[in-house]
Each structure stands twice: as structure tokens, then as C-alpha cells.
Amino acid sequence: MTTLMPVTESSDECRTSQPALQKSSKILSKSFSEHSLSQQLGIHKVRLWFLRKCGTLKRPPPSLRISGACALNDHEKLLNFSILESKNLELAISKKVTEVKLTVNNLKSSTTAHEYLPQKDHNNLKAHYEKKISFYVSQDETKWADWPYKADHIISIMRKDLHREKNFKRRSANKTRKTITDATRAINLGSVVILVDDNIPPGALALLGKGLGYVPTPAIDKVGARLDMKLLTNKILNRSNANLLNNTPPSNADNSYSVPSKLRRNNYSTAQPSVDDVVNDAVNRMKSSLDEKLRRTPRSITSNLTTDERKGLAWLQRNIDQGKIAISQADKGGATIIVNPELLARKTLEKLDNPDLYDTLDKDPSFKLHDELFNLWVHAKSEGFITPKEAKDIMGVSDNTKPNSSEPTNRPSTLPHFKPGKPYYYPSLKIHKMKKEDLKPGADPPIRLITALQEGVTRRSDVFLADRYLKALERDFCTDLLKDTNDALAWLDHIDETFDHNVKRHFRSFTFDFKALYDSLDPELTD
Secondary structure, eight states: OOOOOBOOTTSGGGOSSOOOOOOHHHHSSSOGGGSOHHHHHHHHHHHHHHHHHGGGSSSOOGGGSBTTGGGOOOHHHHHHHHHHHHHHHHHHHHHHHHHHHHHHHHHHHOOSOOOOOOHHHHHHHHHHHHHHHHHHHHHHTTTTTTSOOOOHHHHHHHHHHHHHHHHHHHHHHHHHHHHHHHHHHHHHHTSEEEOSOSOOOHHHHHHHHTOTTOOOOOOOOHHHHHHHHHHHHHHHHHHHHHHHHTTOOOOSOOOSOOOOTTTOOOOOSOOOOOSSHHHHHHHHHHHHHHHHHHHHSOSSOOOSSOHHHHHHHHHHHHHHHTTSOEEEEBSSSOOEEEEOHHHHHHHHHHHHTOTTTOOOOSSOOHHHHHHHHHHHHHHHHHTTSSOHHHHHHHHOBOOOBOTTSSSBOOOBOOOGGGSOOOOEEEEEEOGGGSOGGGOSTTOOOOEEEEEEOTTSTTHHHHHHHIIIIIHHHHHHHOTTOOOSHHHHHHHHHHHHHHSOHHHHTTOOOOOOOOSOOGGGOOGGGGO
């Protein structure tokens, strides 16, 4: 086995008829460290010149060669070793260039007078390296006759690899600088507010600056994709059969009631094939196309996070799991706040322990309220305000008949999705009530508690009422309804483009601040 290791000029491999050459340090009038900065710069430049002159030789200086490679006579192996030695030479040149730049920078900041390298030392050093180069050139035709010349393809391969490595380092450095810039911008613009004493990595700040709605590249969910395709093809087959068997043309204006999409449960059972073979062929092609794409899809896809951002995300997850920090969104403005969990707990308890705001309950009233709401649905069904199908689909009111009777049992369904969920609350920091200079570690901002009722007792009824009745009212009477901030900005752009300057001068903008909404009105407020 050939041992690959750098060798020195005194190694057995390099013992040839080389003329006695003194070391470069002995040629100079004094040692390298005794020279001034400007003189050291002159020595570095001569050595850099020597290394660059060796670039066209078959082999670099002995200190950069691979030990034992001269005993090989395999052309392909010699070619690979030649490329590797050339990379060593390029790396040495790169290091020498760095030394030159560093010496130049030190020289600029130095207050001492410049003292250039004596001409005699310069000439001796140059002659020393020229003699070395002449000897190496003579070896190209003798000892290294079997070695390949530095042809264009060797230099191309070597420089391409080095260029790729330099580009990688350059891209990494650029991404790191961009991460620091993004983190600084997030702090300066107030999109990220730090209320803890911890040293937050720039990658974490840059990531939080994208907003809490930013989603890192998810893993490929092949099972989910196939299930979604199942739902789509079932919908196509069912719609096809309904249209063809009923002999009615497809129509988007379907006035018959259907369960709102938010309450609809996915059915993954296989639908009956269509009576139309064209539809069946189209469905089969869709499934085959998806399967083919999933087979060709790589296990991982390119992440939309940089390396620093991924490290920042890992730092956030680790510190949140350890209870060191918490991430919260500001009550207004959308800023992301890094806060101490103990602060959130303390401020929350201050609210909950206030008898003017909250009462202590002996037990959870959710199931009692759900029973009352269920009885209202049974009453509405018996009075004909809603259909039996609506009562069954929305609240789980059974339409089975009693034994020996035509009356329905109206028993509640035991399926879990008809049971009331658990509403929750979360604190929202009102940092807009504070001055910007006060938003620092140790700050004590006020909070408000927000109750989330998406899984509350009335969830299914609320969705039904909104879909069945309120949506039509919204469509008829709220034609200028603004849904969110982006919608408001688009509306302002429309106003700006529609009206001329004289008309817009008389416009006045205003907002409402509601004390309570329709589902939590105090009777006194309605008088």
C-alpha cells in the first residue's frame, strides 16, 4: 500500500543530484522575525512569486509532494496524484496571499517608518528561488519523466474543485452576513422584540422576523397526498354518477343543503365507478400520475431555511422545551416577542385572580350547556325550523324511530366529534402601550387574555348559523366588508385610483373600538 504524506527536501525520495542549495533563511542578512513589517512583506512577495512559478512544473516543491508517489508507474494514479499535488500548491499559494494581505493591513495600521528589504537580500533571495526552479525544470525531463505535464485539463479539474470550495465558502459567508442583516432589521423595525436577557442567535432572530405564519419546508407526506387524491377522485366519481343517473346537467347552483366544509368529515372509502368509462379512465390516469411523481420524489427537498436559520430554529425549540423562553405575538402590530415564561404566568394569574374580571366555578359547565343546546336543536327540529338531516349532521340528533312508534328517539349521538371540545385562552402582550425605549429585558408590559372558542360548546352551531344564514346577509348587506389588513390595503389602493385629488381631500377615515361583541353582550349595553 502506498503511503500518502508530505515530504521534506531531506527525505529519501528527493535525494538526487540536486546542487547544494542553502535555505532561504540563511541567504538573508538576518532572520525573518528580525525584519521590519515592510521587509517581511517583501520576503512574502518573493516567496509568493516562487510558488506561482512552480505552477507549470510537473511536481510542486518537495514539501507539497506525496511521499511514495514517485515509485508508481500507473499513469492514472500518477494523474490523480498530480492533481492532488497541484491542489496542495494552490492551497499554499492561497495561504501565502493571505499572509501578504495580512502584512499589508498590519503595515497600514503601523506607525513605524517603512524600511524596505535591502536590495542585496532581495537579489539573493530571488536568485535562490530561480536556482530551485531551474533544478525542478531539469527533473521534469529526468526523474519525473513519467509524470504528466500540467495540461489544461489537469489545471481545469484542480481549479474547478478549488473554485467550487471557494464558492461554497463565499456563499456560506454571504448567507451568514444576510442572516445578521435580517436579524438586525427585525430588531430595528420592531418585528421582533426581546424581553429576555439570553443571547439570541442571529439565525433565530432572522427566522422570527419572517413572522409566526412562516412555514419551514415540510417533509413530503406521501400518505397524505394519496388520501387527498382519494377524496378528489371520489368527488369526481360521485358527481359523475349523480349527474348521469339523474339525467341532470352539472350545475354549480345547488340549492340543496350540505354540511359546511368546516364540519364535514372526510370519507376515504372507495366510491362506485362511474357509468361513464371516460371518467373512470381519467380518474385512473390521475392516480397513476400521482404514484409516479411520488416514486420519483426525493426523500428530502431543498429547505427554505439557511443553515443559520435551521440552527436558530433548533435553538428556539430547545430553549422553549426547557422553559427558558416563550414566543408570543403582540396584541397589536403583529410583532413577535421573546419573553420569559414566568412573566406570562404571573401576568395571567393577575388577571384570573381578579374577582372583578373572573368568577371561580365549582365545576365545568360545558356538558350542561351542551345538553341545553342539544335540547334547543331537538325543539327546533320538532317545530320544523330545521330538517331532521340538519339536526343529525350538525348536532348528532338521532332520527331513528321509537319501538312500535313513528316518533324519532332524538337521542344524542355517541360519536366524539359531536361532543363539546375544550376552549382555551392565551395571553397577548400589549407592548403598544409602552414606549419603544422601555421594551427591553425586565420590562413589564400589560396583557389581555384572549379566549379561543373554536372547540367550544357552540362550535358546530356557530358554523351552521354562519354558513346557513349569516353568509347570505354578509353577501347582501356587507358588500364593502374588509376581511383583513391586506384587504384593507387593497381597498385603499382602489380608493386612491378611483377618486381624484379634490374628492379625496374631503375624505375622513375613522375606526370603531367595540366594547363587546354580539356573543358576549351585557344586557345593560343593549338598553
